[in-house]
Amino acid sequence: MINAPSTDELKDIHHKMVVTRELEEVLGAYAKEGKTRGPIHRCDGQEAVGVAACAALRADDYVCTTHRGHHVYVGKGLTTRGIVAEIFGRETGYCKGRGGHMLLGDVKTGMLGGNAIVGAGIPAATGMALSMQILKQDRVSMVVFGDGAAQTGICHEAMNMAGLWKLPVIFVLENNQYGLTVRQEVQSPVEDLSVRAAGYAMPGEIVDGNDVEAVYRAVAAAAERARRGDGPTLIEAKTYRVKGFSTSDMGGYQSEEEMAPWLERDPIKLSAEKLSALVGADTVAAIEAAARAEVAQAFETALSDPFPTFEIHAPSAAYSETK
Numbered sequence: 001m002i003n004a005p006s007t008d009e010l011k012d013i014h015h016k017m018v019v020t021r022e023l024e025e026v027l028g029a030y031a032k033e034g035k036t037r038g039p040i041h042r043c044d045g046q047e048a049v050g051v052a053a054c055a056a057l058r059a060d061d062y063v064c065t066t067h068r069g070h071h072v073y074v075g076k077g078l079t080t081r082g083i084v085a086e087i088f089g090r091e092t093g094y095c096k097g098r099g100g101h102m103l104l105g106d107v108k109t110g111m112l113g114g115n116a117i118v119g120a121g122i123p124a125a126t127g128m129a130l131s132m133q134i135l136k137q138d139r140v141s142m143v144v145f146g147d148g149a150a151q152t153g154i155c156h157e158a159m160n161m162a163g164l165w166k167l168p169v170i171f172v173l174e175n176n177q178y179g180l181t182v183r184q185e186v187q188s189p190v191e192d193l194s195v196r197a198a199g200y201a202m203p204g205e206i207v208d209g210n211d212v213e214a215v216y217r218a219v220a221a222a223a224e225r226a227r228r229g230d231g232p233t234l235i236e237a238k239t240y241r242v243k244g245f246s247t248s249d250m251g252g253y254q255s256e257e258e259m260a261p262w263l264e265r266d267p268i269k270l271s272a273e274k275l276s277a278l279v280g281a282d283t284v285a286a287i288e289a290a291a292r293a294e295v296a297q298a299f300e301t302a303l304s305d306p307f308p309t310f311e312i313h314a315p316s317a318a319y320s321e322t323k
Helices: 007-032 047-055 072-076 080-087 119-135 155-167 193-200 212-227 255-266 267-279 281-302 317-322
Strands: 062-064 140-144 167-177 203-209 235-239
Touching: 007 047, 007 080, 007 212, 007 267, 007 281, 047 072, 047 140, 047 167, 047 193, 047 212, 047 235, 047 267, 062 119, 062 203, 080 281, 119 155, 119 235, 155 167, 155 193, 167 193, 167 212, 167 255, 193 203, 193 235, 203 212, 212 235, 212 267, 267 281
Parallel strands: 062 140, 140 167, 167 235, 203 235
Antiparallel strands: none
16 A cells, blocks of 8 residues: 555554553643643544654654644654653753743754644744755655644644745644634534645645554655645544643533544554554554553653753843943
């Protein structure tokens, strides 16, 4: 099948999805105990989008994501220890403990950051694509953003520029059905947000956001198109946010009936079933055990790492003379 992930890639994707889920569950437990700094925006149920999309890119491609971007961090190759250390404000974190869970980035891996401002990653990725085009680099940029961000003006401005200039950017719209506590259908007059792509002369595609192979194939094809100079693509990955907006969310607006079919189609469950048919259930169990052990070790190590140190400098003589 064209652009299909290899068996080894599927194993790596599954490992990273389990790492992400375990990371979110442990973070959730720490948040309940009041041990995290501020709320945590979890991506349980959405792992296939971030991990599989990043797997379809090259190591030197650039990615931006949202405040709910742990699956993208893991998918782009950031270490679990570095992620945990950053979230808990340790010196060994990717931003030396100063960015926190929403603003984590690493230039070396091409992960140019999450973002606390809804939709702000969209123009950033578009700007990256423009620089790649000007420098004639064989690279693409990708942004993962939500259905809430799709309603912002900056989203439409960025897509308009990308379509006009045929920029090598991939817009991955992670439609998890909710913006804060508001269902997607009362945010937009159209059910399928991907139809907006036609207005910017780019292809628009809907994929099952819980199917790693579907996400991988769509992003791989979009990357090929961008590298040929044919411009951007909008991919709407339909998935579901099975947890609240953040760990401070009181909940109560997502019914069990609404959640049940999505929980039945959990992306990790679907991945495990497909992978078991290829490599056997024992191999899948070993992958999952290794992922959980990795997360446990990351927390143990990162939480023993030092906090950042700060130096206070006295005003210079020249400054003092002006006062």
